[in-house]
Amino acid sequence: MPVTKKAGVLGATGSVGQKFILLLAEHPDFELYKLGASVRSAGKPYAEAVKWRQTATIPESARQLVVVGCKASEFADCDVVFSGLDSDVAGDIEKEFKEFGLVVISNAKNYRREPDVPLVVPLVNSSHLDVVARRVKQARAAGTKPGYIICNSNCSTAGLVVPLGALMARFGDISDVTVTTLQAISGAGFSPGVLGFDILDNVIPYISGEEEKLEWETKKILGSVAEDDSFALRSSMTVSAQCNRVAVSDGHLECVSIKFATTNKPSVEDVKQALRDYICESQTLGCPSAPKQCIYVLDEVDRPQPRLDRNRDNGYAISVGRVREDPVFDFKFIVLSHNTVIGAAGSGILIAETLFKKGLL
Amino acid sequence: MPVTKKAGVLGATGSVGQKFILLLAEHPDFELYKLGASVRSAGKPYAEAVKWRQTATIPESARQLVVVGCKASEFADCDVVFSGLDSDVAGDIEKEFKEFGLVVISNAKNYRREPDVPLVVPLVNSSHLDVVARRVKQARAAGTKPGYIICNSNCSTAGLVVPLGALMARFGDISDVTVTTLQAISGAGFSPGVLGFDILDNVIPYISGEEEKLEWETKKILGSVAEDDSFALRSSMTVSAQCNRVAVSDGHLECVSIKFATTNKPSVEDVKQALRDYICESQTLGCPSAPKQCIYVLDEVDRPQPRLDRNRDNGYAISVGRVREDPVFDFKFIVLSHNTVIGAAGSGILIAETLFKKGLL
Amino acid sequence: MPVTKKAGVLGATGSVGQKFILLLAEHPDFELYKLGASVRSAGKPYAEAVKWRQTATIPESARQLVVVGCKASEFADCDVVFSGLDSDVAGDIEKEFKEFGLVVISNAKNYRREPDVPLVVPLVNSSHLDVVARRVKQARAAGTKPGYIICNSNCSTAGLVVPLGALMARFGDISDVTVTTLQAISGAGFSPGVLGFDILDNVIPYISGEEEKLEWETKKILGSVAEDDSFALRSSMTVSAQCNRVAVSDGHLECVSIKFATTNKPSVEDVKQALRDYICESQTLGCPSAPKQCIYVLDEVDRPQPRLDRNRDNGYAISVGRVREDPVFDFKFIVLSHNTVIGAAGSGILIAETLFKKGLL
Amino acid sequence: MPVTKKAGVLGATGSVGQKFILLLAEHPDFELYKLGASVRSAGKPYAEAVKWRQTATIPESARQLVVVGCKASEFADCDVVFSGLDSDVAGDIEKEFKEFGLVVISNAKNYRREPDVPLVVPLVNSSHLDVVARRVKQARAAGTKPGYIICNSNCSTAGLVVPLGALMARFGDISDVTVTTLQAISGAGFSPGVLGFDILDNVIPYISGEEEKLEWETKKILGSVAEDDSFALRSSMTVSAQCNRVAVSDGHLECVSIKFATTNKPSVEDVKQALRDYICESQTLGCPSAPKQCIYVLDEVDRPQPRLDRNRDNGYAISVGRVREDPVFDFKFIVLSHNTVIGAAGSGILIAETLFKKGLL
Incomplete structure (x- = not known):
């Protein structure tokens, strides 16, 4: 029993x-x-x-x-x-x-x-x-x-750090991250939440405190544990975020650009493979809600999309798509995560x- | 007469x-x-x-x-x-x-x-x-x-190049631009256009050919005319774009990060003032459709928004908001333009x- | 002056x-x-x-x-x-x-x-x-x-009574009215208003108190003034309403079926003409906000539509469309009114x- | 096997x-x-x-x-x-x-x-x-x-005839039906389907051929089989339909008013009980996709709603709500059905x- x-x-x-x-x-x-x-x-x-x-x-x-x-x-x-x-x-x-x-x-x-x-x-x-x-x-x-x-x-941090963590595990430090989010309205809760009149046929290009959270939390989560059991921020990484609310019920989409610290750049295929190979502890421990696959890398040119992909593995998996080279940074890609499941x-x-x-x- | x-x-x-x-x-x-x-x-x-x-x-x-x-x-x-x-x-x-x-x-x-x-x-x-x-x-x-x-x-290029042009006129070359767009569905036309079933409660994170256009056209528009009357691209500028379609009828919103070539960086207030001061030839010529103000710089923390701001000066003006420093580049801000008026x-x-x-x- | x-x-x-x-x-x-x-x-x-x-x-x-x-x-x-x-x-x-x-x-x-x-x-x-x-x-x-x-x-009463009043002025009493509304979210105000999460990809088939108001107010507005200056309800008319909230910013659409008291039924063309001919006192008095035309009767098969027709005469006019015979009652048609202008x-x-x-x- | x-x-x-x-x-x-x-x-x-x-x-x-x-x-x-x-x-x-x-x-x-x-x-x-x-x-x-x-x-007929059939089985003929639909865009298919630009912030109050189908098919489905195996329409019933397309992905909502032929009217509770008791042959035969319950009668004042209720029993069940007396007919209520499952x-x-x-x- x-x-x-x-x-x-x-x-x-x-x-x-x-x-x-x-x-x-x-x-x-x-x-x-x-x-x-x-x-x-x-x-x-x-x-x-x-x-x-x-x-x-x-x-x-x-x-x-x-x-x-x-x-x-x-x-x-x-x-x-x-x-x-x-x-x-x-x-x-x-x-x-x-x-x-x-x-x-x-x-x-x-x-x-x-x-x-x-x-x-x-x-x-x-x-x-x-x-x-x-x-x-x-x-x-x-x-x-x-x-x-x-x-x-x-919620928006959760989607971002999973592919970042997977890539750092394979390719070492990421020095720069630029991320623009398109966030679902469920993320604002119900009281008061986002008013229908404000979001219908509209984008609200501001979420109070969100950009600071995204820029800061990422560094704590991807940081290390010091000898005295305190948490050390990953200070070698700089993150810049722009956050938007869009007319989507569930599912945060994030457009990410990254630059690796190494000069020995991986290829696009290397990046995709590293994301696909990524395994986390909740999987190896056999946690009942752990996703079958941590990160789904989609090859379709227009995916992931919130309505179509947010519920992969019951909302516990992350979807990544459009991995490609970035003329300014090294790579750009999009990340989708279910903001009230893996994001909350x-x-x-x-x-x-x-x-x-x-x-x- | x-x-x-x-x-x-x-x-x-x-x-x-x-x-x-x-x-x-x-x-x-x-x-x-x-x-x-x-x-x-x-x-x-x-x-x-x-x-x-x-x-x-x-x-x-x-x-x-x-x-x-x-x-x-x-x-x-x-x-x-x-x-x-x-x-x-x-x-x-x-x-x-x-x-x-x-x-x-x-x-x-x-x-x-x-x-x-x-x-x-x-x-x-x-x-x-x-x-x-x-x-x-x-x-x-x-x-x-x-x-x-x-x-x-x-359409998405039009919104971007106006503030870039205004800033270059005041502060000199911009070396790097990263832009993520949230584009209205009217930009896709009506035949076939964007299907309601595809965009309701969704974002489509891909617009065929759009990123290439945004990255390339910007350099021609902001480039110069050579002695032989051919157009020279502004090769000193690198642009990286990520384009999304959102459930908005009219009005493209763009989240922009820029880095100036100069090491003598202006302040946020300098940037806002340069945008507000900007005047274009269609204004000085007295063109009947010229906007009263080329660029409206909004100080409200959550503006511009497509539904509220797209029709400024009948859709011929550009709105800029949230001008702030960028931890990775120099500045970030958002731009709103009416995609079927000034964008088409x-x-x-x-x-x-x-x-x-x-x-x- | x-x-x-x-x-x-x-x-x-x-x-x-x-x-x-x-x-x-x-x-x-x-x-x-x-x-x-x-x-x-x-x-x-x-x-x-x-x-x-x-x-x-x-x-x-x-x-x-x-x-x-x-x-x-x-x-x-x-x-x-x-x-x-x-x-x-x-x-x-x-x-x-x-x-x-x-x-x-x-x-x-x-x-x-x-x-x-x-x-x-x-x-x-x-x-x-x-x-x-x-x-x-x-x-x-x-x-x-x-x-x-x-x-x-x-707000929903205002749209309904205008065509009813116009038809009663021409053809006498209407005995039965059935109306189903598709109402805009601006009608619920902003505090708390309709939550985006509740209305996106959804219909809310209930508005507190709305059906009672629609059924009752119609009879007072279309009623008469008694000798003692009190208002007498039009008791000869029965109204049945079903009210829904839909994902529209402004503009209430109402699907109406009516039965005249007279056995001498007008034709569809008679009905349309009576609506088009209708003139109200605010027009004859020259009120500055009076609509040019009280009721626009549209002949297109799929009009009026909220987004396209709500602003006729700055929102002070009513639009009627799809006037046709009703197999159960006499006639059915749709009415569109701007709920925060003529409706409020x-x-x-x-x-x-x-x-x-x-x-x- | x-x-x-x-x-x-x-x-x-x-x-x-x-x-x-x-x-x-x-x-x-x-x-x-x-x-x-x-x-x-x-x-x-x-x-x-x-x-x-x-x-x-x-x-x-x-x-x-x-x-x-x-x-x-x-x-x-x-x-x-x-x-x-x-x-x-x-x-x-x-x-x-x-x-x-x-x-x-x-x-x-x-x-x-x-x-x-x-x-x-x-x-x-x-x-x-x-x-x-x-x-x-x-x-x-x-x-x-x-x-x-x-x-x-x-698709819109499927939702309507289930409660009508259930009520006729218990209370005999229904003489008059008035129905106004709020139909999902998936019902229009994908080619061309409903354009996003046409349905965002809008209602389209017309669906080609839909009202005729709803008025006619209902009589064939609820009709009888003649001795020569031909199908006899239920001519004792008159149906009047008004059909609208709304910004909902899946799930047709219908506002229905009915009048029984009998003068021995049931009560609201009788009507709800008859709907709840209804059992169909696919259930008794043990068909694998048959719903657990044919008709769910909801008591919440604002239900059923498309987003919340369309997937009951995998979309094979019908939801009915707001059963109440109708001042013009006998009863009014709303019906929700999944238009691409039980409706197609x-x-x-x-x-x-x-x-x-x-x-x-």
């Missing part, structure tokens, strides 16, 4: 929370156990509290769960808590949960820059979780509960699966 | 042709005189021949004009002929018109690379028309009709107005 | 308020004098207080006006006050304004059902304003200020112009 | 053809055996011949199949041929196939009105297939091949499964 872990979800009625619930509903390792939301929702069965906006119907295992407030004591029995909280409340709540001894996997931006908090895109830098492993071991030895927070990245809730799930496989939950 | 010139339109039922007709309908200098289309349409009143797709109604001056075939003899009385023909037929037809002694202003790509054909974005390089002026003078002296072709640029038909009209003001029609 | 009246706008930062400001900005009869909004906005110049979402830029006459709170005393000098308030606050505020002696033309639903408040679509039942005329005369005779409220209709702010402006022409302001 | 039948697909590269291929790819009863398309495609592997537009990738079983021309002799070994041909070519080809002795299940409109051709929506009138059963029996007795054509209905290819598959279960293939 399989052992399952009790999972809580914070911000359960929001955009990311709904996705967490969908992904956990029939999960082999996790049991949907507690749903937390605002005071307005607390006390109601989930099906009444939520304005459900997913194409799949509300899972039966969530429908009748009574929503509770976001108090750590309510989640005391949870083995892991997934946070889809908005950043304006995530700071205090996640801190309380951590201090209570709980494991929080957060989609909020609040603690991403903390020097002792891993910022993890599980297809790329699950090795950063080793820092947590050491802390858990110490806590267990001391007989205490090792409360900790792990952050998943911003799904990344959290895969982090939890990795922790579980490593015996850290 | 004002003298007006007789204008013909080739490809009158297509996307660009419809726009030519709208722009010519109440024009002070030009009279809508001949409409040419395919054999299928010839012989019908325009209102019957066309599947009209514009928000303004069919102009009265076009409604009853009987469409003719695209034969030069039919257009013998025209002082200027605007071509909105598809490239698969434009080559032969425009050549016939030119050899017949007619002035053709073409939106087709066929002759843009010819060494003796000016490729003109009238807000930037109307000086290239001087080559034509010399040829017209010779022909008139010889008593012959100086048939010639002038091409306007590709309107550019042709402004070229014709310039020729008219200079006595070359 | 023309006399202009001082105009105030309540709810000036909202969807309807922005439209009022655009329509008043260069109005020959009215001067933009006071802008009222929530406490959050009060004290700021309008350009700072508003998140402007119109394609035209903020009018200069509004840009620097300092927004005030919605207190009657602040608007004491106004000859007319246009209210674009949300219904949750409109009730108290409009009442206070009326009791203060001000003339309020309201887009809110709160007082539409009041027996002494005219509910007016100015292309149809401006005769209902006679009730106000009598009250104004009495007040002026008594030397008091005749504060009163006039409501314009719900523009209707208020035209009511004010009518009052002004009649000497009631 | 299961016996599978060899299936051919005509028009394999088109919109309906692609869907047939997806639905057949892993089908337990049918094997994808022959793919037919135009001369332009013949001879190429399917993956090269097709411009694939589905979110699922091309099935492996289709990818390498070499496309053939639409000649009956090429399909001689097929037990059943699914036709997704355009109506301009379907007439001749399907006739040739039938005369060759093949079983053709067609999505084209050409033979729907033939008195000896069943027009079948398998959730409603699979009993009409009995006519074929008798003919097959005779042919087999005579030792000949019983070539025949069965048509599935127009899926209907064909379910017809074939029914034939197979009945031993008629």
Whole structure:
């Protein structure tokens, strides 16, 4: 009989929370156990509290769960808590949960820059979780509960770092990255989200804080762990981002140009092969949500496209297309990632699966 | 009493042709005189021949004009002929018109690379028309009709070169340009155009031939005229383009990064001021369609946007926003241009107005 | 020198308020004098207080006006006050304004059902304003200020009643009306409005309260004024409505089936002619915003369409198309109206112009 | 070991053809055996011949199949041929196939009105297939091949007739039906299909031939089989349709009003219960694609919605919502059906499964 872990979800009625619930509903390792939301929702069965906006119907295992407030004591029995909280409340709540001894996997931006908090895109830098492993071991030895927070990245960062990481693993440092994003509206959540009147027949060429996140998070995720278990940014890499919101429901498309540090440039075919060959730890560990293929490299001239390719491997895989030489840099290509799966809730799930496989939950 | 010139339109039922007709309908200098289309349409009143797709109604001056075939003899009385023909037929037809002694202003790509054909974005390089002026003078002296072709640029090129030209005029050479476009579907025309099923909830990250045009045309337009009246490409500039089609009806948005050749970098405020100060010849000549302001520099953090800004100065002005420093290059900013006005038909009209003001029609 | 009246706008930062400001900005009869909004906005110049979402830029006459709170005393000098308030606050505020002696033309639903408040679509039942005329005369005779409220209709009602009124004027009573609407998202305002994620690739087949309004308001607008100046519903008419929200920015399309009370049925051509012949009082009075033609009857098989036809006569005209026999009722046809012009702010402006022409302001 | 039948697909590269291929790819009863398309495609592997537009990738079983021309002799070994041909070519080809002795299940409109051709929506009138059963029996007795054509209905008809049929089965005749449709763009196919420029920010209130089909087919499908095996229209029912194209990829929404012939009106709850109770023959026969539930009756006030509900039971189920009394008729409600599954290819598959279960293939 399989052992399952009790999972809580914070911000359960929001955009990311709904996705967490969908992904956990029939999960082999996790049991949907507690749903937390605002005071307005607390006390109601989930099906009444939520304005459900997913194409799949509300899972039966969530429908009748009574929503509770976001108090750590309510989640005391949870083995892991997934946070889809908005950043304006995530700071205090996640801190309380951590201090209570709980494991929080957060989609909020609040603690991403903390020097002792891993910022993890599980297809790329699950090795950063080793820092947590050491802390858990110490806590267990001391007989205490090792409360900790792990952050998943911003949605647009997740798509970018996977091919960058794959290429660096094969060809060494990348010195310069220019990226222009075409981001889906689900990335803005539902409250307030992007107004239909603003995005119909339009592009909004600005997303608050997004470019800074993309330029900075990339360097932490692709950075290294220092001897003292702090995270060192990859300072040899410069990233420049321009972010746009487009009329797409799900799926962030990114147009990327890169320059390698090496003067011994690979060929276009080398680059494609390196992306295709790339394997990540969640695959080798046999995590149930790990994609069959981390990176699909498409040869069709006009792919990937959000509507056609966002759901590859249930949204856990990255698609890359149009790999070609760049007259200014070395190479340019496009990346598509599902912003609410591998770019948000799904990344959290895969982090939890990795922790579980490593015996850290 | 004002003298007006007789204008013909080739490809009158297509996307660009419809726009030519709208722009010519109440024009002070030009009279809508001949409409040419395919054999299928010839012989019908325009209102019957066309599947009209514009928000303004069919102009009265076009409604009853009987469409003719695209034969030069039919257009013998025209002082200027605007071509909105598809490239698969434009080559032969425009050549016939030119050899017949007619002035053709073409939106087709066929002759843009010819060494003796000016490729003109009238807000930037109307000086290239001087080559034509010399040829017209010779022909008139010889008593012959100086048939010639002038091409306007590709729609995405038009938006890019205006701020580049303005900045080069103030700060000297730009060595590197990276541009990612988010292009409107009207740019693909109507036959076949972009299918609704393909673009709804989607981005198509590829436009056939577009990146090559953007990378190459920019260098001809911003290049110089040699002593022998041939056009010299600006070889000191390298351009890298990534082109996308998005669910926008009109208005191309472009995310641009640039690097100046000079080591004496201007400030962000210098760049904005140079763009705001920029004046073009169609303004000083008093061309009726010239924009009041060539380049609007917007200070709002999320502008320009296609729906809100594409119609500035009736679509003849360029909007620039989000001018800021670029960690990889020197500066990045976004450009919005109306792809069927200054990016296509309107550019042709402004070229014709310039020729008219200079006595070359 | 023309006399202009001082105009105030309540709810000036909202969807309807922005439209009022655009329509008043260069109005020959009215001067933009006071802008009222929530406490959050009060004290700021309008350009700072508003998140402007119109394609035209903020009018200069509004840009620097300092927004005030919605207190009657602040608007004491106004000859007319246009209210674009949300219904949750409109009730108290409009009442206070009326009791203060001000003339309020309201887009809110709160007082539409009041027996002494005219509910007016100015292309149809401006005769209902006679009730106000009598009250104004009495007040002026008594030397008091005749504060009163006039409501314009719900946006989807405005489009429907114009052709119904025109046909009843020619052919007598209509006994049955079935209408299915396809309504634009601007009709839902901006706060919260319709979420992009909810409407992209979707239809929302429900608009809260809309069907009741459409079924009820139609009978008041097409009803009569009783001897005691109360409004009598047209009880001989039954209306059934189904309302949908579609991915259109502006322009409500309505599919209508009607049955005349008479057994002497007109022909399709009779119906079309009656619609084309229809003239309303705002036209005969020479109101500056009155449409050139009240109802455009289009003969093209696939028109009217929102994007192509919503702006006829600046959004003050109604378009009707596809008039044909109905196998169940007598006739069916489609109606298009601009929901934020003739369906909201523009209707208020035209009511004010009518009052002004009649000497009631 | 299961016996599978060899299936051919005509028009394999088109919109309906692609869907047939997806639905057949892993089908337990049918094997994808022959793919037919135009001369332009013949001879190429399917993956090269097709411009694939589905979110699922091309099935492996289709990818390498070499496309053939639409000649009956090429399909001689097929037990059943699914036709997704355009109506301009379907007439001749399907006739040739039938005369060759093949079983053709067609999505084209050409033979729907033939008195000896069943027009079948398998959730409603699979009993009409009995006519074929008798003919097959005779042919087999005579030792000949019983070539025949069965048509599935127009896409918008399929959604309408299911609830109508369910209600008639419980409450007897329906005398009047008024329906306004909001139809997805996939219903128009891909060649030419609906242009993005025409449908973005717009509604097209006309679909050629659609209203006639909806008004007529409904009466054949809900009609009876006469003694001589001809199909008698249900003349006691009058249907009036208004059809619109909206910016939705898949899923037709229909706003329906109905009047029962009986004076003994059911209640709203009766109507909902009758819809929920409805069971069709494909369910009782155990057809693999039969929906778990024929009609889902949703109680949420704003459902069904195309994006959220079109894929219920893989697109084979119908969703009904907003069942309420109608002030003009008896009841009104909305219906959602997946236009390319139960409204087109899926209907064909379910017809074939029914034939197979009945031993008629």
